[in-house]
Amino acid sequence: MNKVTLRVKVAQYSEIEPRIGQTIQVMDRKIALFKVTNGKVYAIDNRSPHPKGGVLSEGLVSGEYVFCPVYDWKISLVDGKVQAPDEGQVKTYKVEIEGDDIFVVLE
Known part of the structure; x- marks a missing residue:
């Protein structure tokens, strides 16, 4: 079975503040x-x-990690893995930037 890929424009690069999640x-x-x-x-x-x-x-x-605001788990933005001593993982999505447009790719 073929995977369906969807590429969606989600934001403007120039409007995203560093270190502030959206x-x-x-x-x-x-x-x-x-x-x-x-x-x-x-x-x-x-x-x-x-x-x-x-x-x-x-x-x-902080760097390429986000800390859960409720439980302070350290999670990698690169691969979604929760850092030890905690365990778990979140799904990551491919991001593409063209000019000022940010796209997220869903598979």
């Missing part, structure tokens, strides 16, 4: 969008993998 809604998915200080943009599911959750777009960003 919530975007793409179909039924809530995604947290982050620009880090080196200029890279990352997109991950906007819910912490902790059983009680947490809105990741409200978390503190």
Whole structure:
């Protein structure tokens, strides 16, 4: 079976503040969008993998990590992995930038 890929324009690069998460809604998915200080943009599911959750777009960003605002879990923006001693993972999404447009790719 073939995978369906959807590429959606979600924001303007120039309007995203570094280290401040933004919530975007793409179909039924809530995604947290982050620009880090080196200029890279990352997109991950906007819910912490902790059983009680947490809105990741409200978390503190340090380097290429976001800290869950409720449980302080350190989560990689690159691969979505929760850092030890905690465990878990959030889904990451491919981000493409063309000019000033930011696209998220859903598969």
